[in-house]
Amino acid sequence: MATCSVVALAALLAAPAGAGADDQSPQALADLIDRALESEWEARKLDAATPADDATWLRRLSIDLCGTIPARAEAAAFLADDRPDRRQRKIDEYLADRACAENLSYLWSNALLSGAQRGPEAMRLRPWLERQFEANVPFADVTRALLGSTGRTDENGATSFVLAYANDIEALASVTARTLLGVQIQCAQCHDHPYDRWKQSDFNGFTGFFLGVRASRTSEVPQVYRLSDAPPEEVRRDHLRRIVKALRRQPMSDGEPGMIDPDADLDVQIARLPAAQRERLEKARERQTNFGDARFLDGAAYRDSRLLTRRAALAEWVTDPKNPWFAQAVVNRTWGHLFGRGLTEPIDDLTGSQDRILPQLLDTIARQFVQSGTDLRYLLSALVRTRAYALGNSLERDAEKRAGQERWYAAHPLRPFSAEQVLHSLLRATATEEKQVPRERGDEFEVARRKLLEKFRYVFADDEGGDADRFASSIPQALFLMNGRMTNEEITLRRSRMLDEILDETRSDRERLRQIFYATLSRPPTQREAERLGRLVRGSKGGGKRGIEDLYWALLNSTEFLTNH
């Protein structure tokens, strides 16, 4: 049956080439995706979940594109909108919103910086990304800047990426391959990859592109760093220095290069070494030749040139429309962000994955993405326009059946909030954004936000390396929401601006309840909720006013609030 469906799918995917080939609209791509998925459901006898209602769809779209729940008034207005194209309008509105650019900047800077210590040299990466996304700069250009830029962090934030890893170019090579190519070469750092195609020489060759990276600090206050590249002859010395360091790290029985100081003049020191040690060093160098001579992952060799730095050459190769991985990696990550799971899982393992579905579909979307000029907005727009994106959650009780529906996108999964999403949604639901450092303050905002996010990352157990689909909450999270300041102090009648506004606007208890629901869950209460919660509000000790606080608290502590569903 699997073969059958592959053939059927191939036919489907081939269709647009004949008929509507020049229809480059996001909707055309969305329709193509839906046809591919629907034929798969049919072949696998999967029932699709009921489509999500407007409120659920809006909340999902807002969280996915703008990183936060919709504002209270916005949710109410959308539900009152009866224009047939209201969803299309909302998609366009969100994609053009600054919040969408900010959201994407978190997504990508988290991916690019994972594992690196997030020091001050990396601070300007996220704001720089935000500006690129806001101007909808083609993603290939963004990537070229990330990989090839030189200069000061305050003049070109793109340099922050390489600077964050300047002391660990193996990590830089690995994160570049993983994030921008969806290729896991790091396992080949120590040995040839057990089940993927990558060899140690691939890793060394790829790492070679980052040899010669130079970082320096040019100013203390504000902290500014400079990224540059050494000339080719110094790159050779870098290489040698690394070999010496690597040799020194290993416990060896004999003949190790004694007391060589990798930071002093190497040639002089090496010349002074006893013959046996010198020989050993030469051997080690031979073994690692590829490390010194950069090589592309498709096997093509690279020759040093004075016209183009190694990094710039790499940037050109990565973003070349013929590169087999770049567009797929971006598409699969974006798909994973919107649908909770990539077509290929893990999302950044295109070549070694044991869990990939509809590879032809991924390929087709990637080609369209390239054709659009690597336009991220086009890609996002197409994916959120699909009928699949607009499905409701699975109502299957059987965990396995539920998982099957979700894996094939026949139901939308429940997704726990990321640290950014919790923070931004809480700020919005409690109307406390303005108590934070304003965005206009640049570095100051960035430092304050990073500090706050660090805390949220711990409390909400947002683990970059973890499974995105695993739903798990922690005790610190429960304590934070139960007893923390944001969900207590900030929601009292005394302090809460949100409650102030609502009490001001509303005349009845029923309307009040409704508005607090809009502020937190972005939907009106169901009839049962309205009745029973209304009773509980009135039953609160100290009367209905305290009851309103209790309800507000309960909504923020509800599972629905903390879930992108």
Place this chain on the structure above:
Amino acid sequence: MISLFRPGLLPPGTTTWSRRELLGLFARSAGAAALAPSMVSLLSEHLLAQEHARRSSAPRLILLWLEGGPSQLETFDPKPGTPTGGPTRGIATDAKGWLFAEALPGLARRAADLAVIRSMTSKEGNHSRARMLVQCGYVPTPTVSFPSLGSIVAHELGDVQHELPAFVQVNGAPIGAGHLGVTSSPFVVNNPTGRIENLAPARDVNARRLDHRGSMVDLLDEEFTKRGGGPAVESNRAQRARARRLMDSRLLTAFDLEQEKEGVRDAYGRGDFGQGVLLARRLLEHGVQAVQVVLNGWDTHQDNFGRTTALGGQLDAAFSALIDDLKRRDLFGETVVVCMGEFGRTPEIAAGDGRNHWPGNWCVALAGGRIRGGTVVGATDELGQKIVERPVQVADLFATLAAALTLDRDREYLAGKRPVKLVDPDGRVVRDLLA
């Protein structure tokens, strides 16, 4: 009353009540509603603590984590009087004539209780990668999120129904439970002598109001379940119940160092580390399975000798007091104490009297449980530049710790799609370390 916020649910499928469950239930109900304060006084805090300490025979773990890469030459493998040894003098221990660095006089006197590995070796010289390697036992890879040792112990040996978290970390940034899931991740205490964040109800909120609010949450969660939110609701509900139980727990006195005699508090050292180690001992007595206490500052690129003297003093006092205390309380035999950092430091002394990163040879000290005291494994050459006897990889250390902690090292978990053994199968147990 609504189930979600009622503390004290017994594990599903419980048919007989063990002593420990009865005690737990007793403690919970007493704390939650203050139903019978007089009953509580029947069992003094001490008795309660003792019972909890005995409730299971599974070994406990205390990990003293020396953050930054402690110098082996200034701790457990000094080379006095050599060009690499620097000004650090050795001090004779009470076991077989081996030397510790002079900053550790207390531990030198207790060497008969310690096992020291002088031949630890790895290839990770970068702080974050080495920290992952040495705390998790696997070479870090971005595709698998490995649990740290404390999380492993909590997951495998801890009691998930217990009121206190199974794994507590004092100070430092936690690594987490990785693929074992967030329920085994460390509960972090940032200040051992201060208040725990968010543990007390907010102003104007008491237990009754919290219950009232809880019933509203229950109602909302029920509705969400109907619309397909079930799996998320289950996880949140469980954690909220645990958080609530923790808030109400009688066992929270474990965190109250004021209950200790001044002399005991002094013996551990009054700094955050010393008090943290004392807290670790209290937590173990109250049923916590694993505690990690972090001592920062070992990244001595500058002023290595001055700084390691000060740090060594803190380590020596706390570790010595811990050994004495565990013995006095009859807990030494069931507690494995591990003292280590992410790597060692260069034998060569760099400019500014510093030592740089050196994963080539470094030390780990062990005590308690099945660890054979008075043991040294491995040796380095005269200048401490290379291992001349029995190199021990991190995987070997973890294989050994798994044996000491009675962990089933071959147990397989799925990290995403990848099957992963609890402990790196490449490791070989270092028999000499075990009694």
